[in-house]
């Protein structure tokens with residue numbers, strides 16, 4: 092029997108998330124070694140979505156419908172998915188490495204008795220098997236892992252694969268099942284994160300961002316001054332700086348903050364963790380200032396400046412001053 | 416209420432790091448507490464302030480060096496520390512770490528197990544969820560806000576998800592929560608806590624006495640990612656670099 096690769100689709104506001112399409116691309120690449128992708132969509136009303144994705148992708152789709160699958164929570168999702176998986180016994184179960192994916196994947200793996208490898212960025216294959224690469228240590232290290240079990244649950248790093256655009260001539264099959272839950276699944280509601288949503292970041296041409304490497308709150312002064320030399324400059328931040336209370340969360344850029352794509356992004360004392368980079372990699376030009384020549388931010392910067400920012404930025408500001 | 420807090424000792428990411436000759440693990444460098452676990456500990460301390468009689472225990476899996484991180488956890492307010500000893504310096508499969516902590520947790524009666532959302536070194540985002548699955552209890556990850564605990568039977572939490580949104584729910588206890596940074600502002604340990612922690616005993620348990628299974632994934636190799644070809648490192652002293660940068664900004668009409 093042909094092996095299967097299951098993709099667990101993720102919905103947001105009634106649509107597939109971009110990350111879901113990326114996982115489909117990932118599964119196709121993984122499937123090029125002999126297994127066939129299949130998509131599972133858990134949700135409240137999924138027939139329309141199931142038919143759409145089966146038509147555009149040509150992949151077979153199983154929808155699982157239940158009231159309790161409207162918004163994500165681990166218990167009902169896990170039991171509904173396990174119920175469908177038990178007849179399929181797939182080689183791989185793939186999810187996006189999102190707030191849903193990493194919440195769900197490890198528990199699924201424990202219950203299925205398989206390995207779990209998260210935030211996969213690369214696949215390599217040789218005669219002995221398939222290997223998965225992922226970042227460690229904030230992106231300073233790339234490690235290659237292999238499951239020690241026959242089967243595995245994988246989460247795929249958002250942005251590592253391009254969303255699938257392949258149109259298929261033949262639509263995949265669609266099957267929609269109703270999940271049955273004993274009462275007692277708790278009430279889940281969605282809310283906006285409180286406060287500070289208004290931000291000047293979207294309109295900025297240049298964003299100067301502060302990371303933990305600024306060392307202390309007082310050094311924000313020089314970051315603000317640097318942003319001030321540009322006509323439409325704004326101050327951004329890594330999550331660490333917001334957690335320290337040095338800047339409000341409206342300044343946070345990244346996976347759980349804002350996504351920005353200014354003409355110029357200047358990263359000051361930011362290591363370049365994946366979760367930060369995912370929010371600013373669309374910038375047209377990136378300048379990074381960091382004392383560590385191996386800081387991962389330099390892997391995506393156009394101009395790399397290995398300097399102590401507390402000395403470099405004042406020197407830069409002084410030169411700008413004298414030129415005026 | 417009894418709380419178990421998982422604290423991991425990680426290499427300090429500002430230090431120089433090197434990969435061993437076999438390319439299978441890291442060598443040297445300084446170590447510190449995983450930052451997400453500082454938030455986990457602070458959350459436990461806050462709960463103990465809200466609910467009198469709450470006990471906080473910290474647990475850490477790793478070689479002898481992790482004892483210093485357990486000591487730090489006690490300075491921050493844990494009343495007891497347990498070290499699950501794994502002698503070798505090596506990669507640990509998250510399933511292995513979780514199985515050890517879960518096996519240990521079975522020996523106590525914890526209402527809540529609090530971990531960080533992610534370890535800064537291996538970045539798995541797995542251990543807390545696996546502990547919960549092994550123990551067969553509830554789990555919520557990326558917890559960014561916690562409300563009051565109702566009669567020690569459930570806790571209100573908000574999970575941080577994408578696009579500035581949160582999911583809010585009530586989680587039945589016992590449960591595992593993995594906390595996201597920013598849930599609180601960790602306090603510095605007080606002098607009295609530092610002094611108290613000095614005399615407290617840390618219990619060591621040999622990993623093989625707790626659990627004898629095997630990890631489910633294996634680390635084949637480690638390398639530094641290729642630096643992208645597009646980046647230009649500016650040369651010279653800081654003033655030369657500053658001048659070079661200004662001319663680049665002028666060329667692009669940015670200033």
Ligand SMILES: Cc1cc2nc3c(=O)[nH]c(=O)nc-3n(C[C@H](O)[C@H](O)[C@H](O)COP(=O)(O)OP(=O)(O)OC[C@H]3O[C@@H](n4cnc5c(N)ncnc54)[C@H](O)[C@@H]3O)c2cc1C
Nearest residue numbers: 302303304329330345346347348360361362367381382400
């Ligand atoms: C689920 C999840 C979501 C997340 N979402 C986000 C997000 O949206 N945005 C985000 O930013 N992070 C996010 N993070 C956190 C992320 O993983 C990193 O922890 C964070 O980005 C690190 O911030 P940093 O670069 O400022 O600090 P660090 O990683 O501590 O880096 C500090 C850097 O400053 C350098 N430095 C130190 N001193 C100096 C000096 N004097 N001059 C110059 N350089 C110096 C150091 O070499 C180092 O590279 C998330 C994490 C998780 C688990």
Ligand SMILES: Nc1ncnc2c1ncn2[C@@H]1O[C@H](COP(=O)(O)O)[C@@H](O)[C@H]1O
Nearest residue numbers: 421422476530531533534539540541542
């Ligand atoms: N060796 C360990 N000892 C104690 N706790 C750990 C260990 N490894 C991971 N954890 C806990 O699990 C969380 C998530 O780790 P990880 O799944 O490795 O990203 C960490 O923030 C810790 O709270």
